[in-house]
Amino acid sequence: MTQLSPSILAADFARLGDECRQVLNAGADMLHFDVMDGCFVPNISFGVPVLQSLHKALPEAFFDVHLMIRRPLDYVEAFVKAGAGCITFHLESESDPGETIDAIHAAGCKAGLSIKPGTPASAVLPYLDRLELVLVMSVEPGFGGQKFMPSALEKLKELRAACDARGLSPWLEVDGGVDAVTGPECVAAGANLLVAGSAVFGKADMAAAVRGLKSL
Numbered sequence: 001m002t003q004l005s006p007s008i009l010a011a012d013f014a015r016l017g018d019e020c021r022q023v024l025n026a027g028a029d030m031l032h033f034d035v036m037d038g039c040f041v042p043n044i045s046f047g048v049p050v051l052q053s054l055h056k057a058l059p060e061a062f063f064d065v066h067l068m069i070r071r072p073l074d075y076v077e078a079f080v081k082a083g084a085g086c087i088t089f090h091l092e093s094e095s096d097p098g099e100t101i102d103a104i105h106a107a108g109c110k111a112g113l114s115i116k117p118g119t120p121a122s123a124v125l126p127y128l129d130r131l132e133l134v135l136v137m138s139v140e141p142g143f144g145g146q147k148f149m150p151s152a153l154e155k156l157k158e159l160r161a162a163c164d165a166r167g168l169s170p171w172l173e174v175d176g177g178v179d180a181v182t183g184p185e186c187v188a189a190g191a192n193l194l195v196a197g198s199a200v201f202g203k204a205d206m207a208a209a210v211r212g213l214k215s216l
């Protein structure tokens with residue numbers, strides 16, 4: 001079954017706890033927590049203290065942390081302590097991927113690896129059997145509300161085939177411009193975890209948006 005991870009980047013930060021509670025009550029499986037450092041991507045979002053507060057307010061929620069930062073290895077421990085359920089970092093970052101995966105696991109957390117639109121799916125393959133999640137970006141990371149890039153679909157297919165061939169079943173997540181139109185295409189290509197920011201928090205009826213995307 002397809003799972004949904006609403007991206008809080010599109011939430012109203014003045015009402016963050018309430019909006020998170022609303023989407024979880026409507027059936028969202030987890031919350032997507034986009035961390036941007038203004039270096040790896042040209043935008044700054046939020047970090048450890050915000051995760052700490054949300055985790056305290058919503059102790060049952062699973063936090064799907066997406067690190068768009070230059071040196072993810074340096075921050076693994078802090079995000080795990082703050083309540084991360086899974087930490088996904090970028091293959092294009094400056095930290096060694098193998099070392100970072102090991103550090104995330106050693107801290108008792110699930111590990112995810114993400115690729116930007118310009119990186120081929122094959123770059124993930126050497127790490128595939130050590131990952132609980134693979135994230136295919138369908139926009140250039142840094143901002144919500146961008147248009148879905150269909151090139152992500154081929155990558156999802158390739159990764160789904162590689163997982164099936166090796167008998168692996170990490171979450172196959174897609175992030176960026178996912179909505180009621182592009183979501184079904186991603187699911188058909190092999191994604192089983194959809195991130196949606198604007199298509200959930202940007203809607204007047206967030207609960208209906210969650211139910212719609214969950215039904216894909």
Ligand SMILES: O=C(CO)[C@H](O)[C@H](O)COP(=O)(O)O
Nearest residue numbers: 141142144145176177197198
């Ligand atoms: O990682 C991200 C951007 O870098 C966000 O998760 C993503 O953009 C979600 O927003 P939307 O669904 O509005 O595209």
Ligand SMILES: [Fe+2]
Nearest residue numbers: 034066175195
């Ligand atoms: Fe994200």
